[in-house]
Amino acid sequence: MLKNRSIPFGYCMVNGKYALNAPEAEAVRKIFDEYIGGKSLKTIAAEMQIPYNSGKGKWNKNMVCRILENRKYIGENGYPKIISNTDFELAVRIKSERNTYRKPAIKADLRQPENTFYEYNPTEEIQRITSEINRLIDSENPDKSVIENLILRCTELKYSAIKEVRK
16 A cells, blocks of 8 residues: 655655755646646646656646645645745636536636626516426426427526626
């Protein structure tokens, strides 16, 4: 059984204190930059040149994921800082967006704070059609074509009710 790293990737011990392992610290910065730039965990793992553990040269996406989730890289718990808080939070946000199968909004500079939001308020017409759809579905002999048409109309109204809000 392989031993897990006792010191996080990017660090080493010098005189009983945590210090940067320069080549590994540079690899950590590269992981964050590439992930923020849009690369997948799997792609980043495949491109890693420096081994994660001595004796185990291949990276996998779980190793990259652990790097992206480790708050020690922003200087917590006595560890030297490798990346900025901004890059860490941005990577966390992107990871969250990817995990919920929502594509992140394309922006000219991903490092700028998010300032575009979308607001949805269902109109009375949307509520009426939704009720009608539910009533028809629950009826004894539902007419599928009528229900499908109502669903399409309701969807159209819902999309038109979404408003962009800039803050």
